Amino acid sequence: MPQPLKIAIAGALGRMGRQMAETVAADPRLQLVARFHRPGSTGEGLVERDEALSLADVVIDFTTPAASAELAKACAARGGPALVIGSTGFTASELAAIAAAAKTIAIVRSGSYSLGLNILTGLVEQAARAFEPDDCDIEILEAHHRFKVDAPSGTALMLGEAAARGRGIELDDVARRARDGLVGPRDAGEIGFAVLRGGGIVGEHSVSFLAEGETLTLSHAAGDRSMFARGAIAAVLWVARRPPGEYDMRDVLGFGAV
Numbered sequence: 001m002p003q004p005l006k007i008a009i010a011g012a013l014g015r016m017g018r019q020m021a022e023t024v025a026a027d028p029r030l031q032l033v034a035r036f037h038r039p040g041s042t043g044e045g046l047v048e049r050d051e052a053l054s055l056a057d058v059v060i061d062f063t064t065p066a067a068s069a070e071l072a073k074a075c076a077a078r079g080g081p082a083l084v085i086g087s088t089g090f091t092a093s094e095l096a097a098i099a100a101a102a103k104t105i106a107i108v109r110s111g112s113y114s115l116g117l118n119i120l121t122g123l124v125e126q127a128a129r130a131f132e133p134d135d136c137d138i139e140i141l142e143a144h145h146r147f148k149v150d151a152p153s154g155t156a157l158m159l160g161e162a163a164a165r166g167r168g169i170e171l172d173d174v175a176r177r178a179r180d181g182l183v184g185p186r187d188a189g190e191i192g193f194a195v196l197r198g199g200g201i202v203g204e205h206s207v208s209f210l211a212e213g214e215t216l217t218l219s220h221a222a223g224d225r226s227m228f229a230r231g232a233i234a235a236v237l238w239v240a241r242r243p244p245g246e247y248d249m250r251d252v253l254g255f256g257a258v
Helices: 015-025 049-055 065-078 092-101 115-130 154-167 226-239 249-253
Strands: 005-010 030-035 058-061 082-085 106-109 136-144 191-197 204-211 214-221 245-247
Touching (some): 030 049, 049 065, 058 065, 058 226, 065 082, 082 226, 092 106, 106 226, 115 214, 115 249, 154 204, 226 249
Parallel strands (some): 082 106
16 A cells, blocks of 8 residues: 655644645545644644645645745745645736746646536636627626635636636636726626625635526535545645646646636
8 A cells, every 4th residue: 555645734723724634634545744834833733834844745735825825935945845725816926936836846726626616617618618709798706704815716716717718818808806886888708707705605606608688607606615625635646746837626637628
């Protein structure tokens, strides 16, 4: 039987950090060797980041964009370990830092680690390809708990990217992230985003294709965080022996090009 992969958890005191530690500890294919949080954090068996990196084959990171970018730099400077990143809301410079690190180490980065959501992404791309842009409007609605700090969610943006790919365009050229006041009629080809925040909603996403006379809505609702943890474990097992590069869940799941 192969030796278990050695796993470190970043952001160990956060919601997903605790969920990931529980999931890793229950998986015989994995060994939880270290947990770390912000510099100076103590208790609950935490270690400093550099010690955690020296022990691990793969680090699971659901923290913040800035922390994830710094972690990617630190892993790359050491030549490992590999990374599975679930943070969302990155700036262009943070994404560039992760892309640079991926020249040295293997990184899986995804806006969602849900199998269902990644299937939804493929369906959205197919639907966007089938509908004529001038005849069909695309709107993305997402809802999360009151504590989520970024909007639109990384998953909503992932769905927007899928719709844009289906149309053969860049999302940044057509995204409409907010409407307020006298905004005028909707621009043709625009991909709109709407956001709800409140309560304990784990995550709900829908993509509507609105044409004259008909509406197609594709949607997904998360029941609890365990589904994200299961997807992250699939990414861990996949990325551990991959060459340097930046990958996503479509790579992990073998979906390839839609």
